Amino acid sequence: MRTLSRVLVALAAIVATGTVSTPAHAIANGDGVPDGTYEFAVKLTDIGIPTADGGKRNSSCSGGLISPHWVLTAGHCFKDENDKRVSRTVADKTIATIGRADLKGKAGVTANVVEVRQHGSADVALARLDKAITGITPLKxxxxxxxxxxxxxxxxxxxxxxxxxxxxxxxxxxxxxxxxxxxxxxxxxxxxxxxxxxxxxxxxxxxxxxxxxxxxxxxxxxxxxxxxxxxxxxxxxxDAIAPWILSVVGADLKPKPSPPPSRAPQKQPQKVAQAPVSEPTSPLLWIAAIPLVLLVGALLVWTLRPRKGIHRRR
Structure with a gap:
């Protein structure tokens, strides 16, 4: 009964005011992004920004990853204690959170901003990260x-x-x-x-x-x-400032060539000197040589035999 009473009281308040309270959203009246969606989105968190009275404050901006090392964001996100845009980090530490739709979760990666480039006339700055962000497709x-x-x-x-x-x-x-x-x-x-x-x-x-x-x-x-x-x-x-952006991050957009595979010098096989191998003599050659041997022998016998009338006594 107590729960029912509370419900009735709430309904009465709604009828009386004619309004129903609704949860607020960032990007006012927007939608929450599911995990793993629009991973190129970046939150830039500034810790320890100097103020004109000598104190410190914290702040944040949004941005988009456009190359492994560079984040595109607004120029006024980097102002000094005199409220002037500067081409440098202004906080004690600026942390970029990339690929994490729910900041209470552990998805994505974080990196430190180590360099800032201001366009000058346009309200745009580029923030360089201290490490390459891989596995996330940057914005084109x-x-x-x-x-x-x-x-x-x-x-x-x-x-x-x-x-x-x-x-x-x-x-x-x-x-x-x-x-x-x-x-x-x-x-x-x-x-x-x-x-x-x-x-x-x-x-x-x-x-x-x-x-x-x-x-x-x-x-x-x-x-x-x-x-x-x-x-x-x-x-x-x-598009109006794309040439300037490319002049800063162009080299980072080009894929790094893969190093050639290391090839250890191969040892050439040493040639081993081999003694000549005598081929066995075919038996047919011996048989074919017999008549020639007999003929030579007969000629020698005939030549060496004594002949009459050739040798005379004295």
Whole structure:
């Protein structure tokens, strides 16, 4: 009876307010990503970022693996204590978690960020890892200009909403539609699962990509209104800065040639001198030689016998 009473009270509250509470999601109003999906997604965790008052703070961004050693993310994810973008790591330690949809699990791998390259004008940075990530297919860089109405997917580890206190522990995703194309930036608007599906803080650097094998990264999360919201966010076009990206990571995209198999010098077999072997004489040769022997013997006898009149006495 006590349980039934609690149910009735809850139903009465719902009727009175006309609302039903629903769980919040990162990439506001998005979907959770199943384990083993979109393994190229990266969470960048900054520990010990210096602040203007001499203190330290922690933060995080999202990103996408584009080669074994490099992560594509937003430029503003690396700022110093004066809020200026810098081409270096700013935290005491920046950890990249790759291939782990559930951050509470043990799938995927982690690596340290050891180098940062800033594009300069575009809000894009490249973070180099201290080890090669193998077994995960990186995102492919888009080289074609996006078009209005094009559908893209976004993944990120951002907040559940603009007022949330913690980022999501599970990777989130949503579908978006291109609404405008500028020289270096795109306008993208939530399409599914809701019109208010939108990027949130700490989704910065997350990749907008086309589904496929391999997935192709078209843009990077940059900025937008407070989430969740309808209307467009602003992202940076990958095709517009692809030459710069390739100038940094190009060598890392080329497969390393396999070393030739080691071949130990083979010893040449030594030739052993063999004594000549006398072939046995055929019996037929002996039989054939008998008449010749007899003839020679007869001639010798005839030659050596004494003859009359040849030798005279004195």
């Amino acid at each position: 860089l888009n080289r074609r200009k996006p078009v209005d109405g094009q559908r893209l997917r976004l993944v990120g580890f951002g907040l559940t909403s603009g007022t949330a206190k913690r980022t999501a522990s599970r990777l989130q995703t949503g579908q978006f539609e291109v609404t405008s194309v500028a020289k270096v930036e795109l306008g993208v608007e939530g399409a599914a699962p809701r019109k208010t599906t939108s990027a949130c803080p700490h989704d910065s650097g997350g990749p907008y990509f086309t589904d496929g094998k391999p997935a192709v990264v078209v843009a990077v999360v940059s900025r937008g209104p407070r989430c969740p919201h309808s209307g467009a966010d602003t992202s940076t076009r990958v």
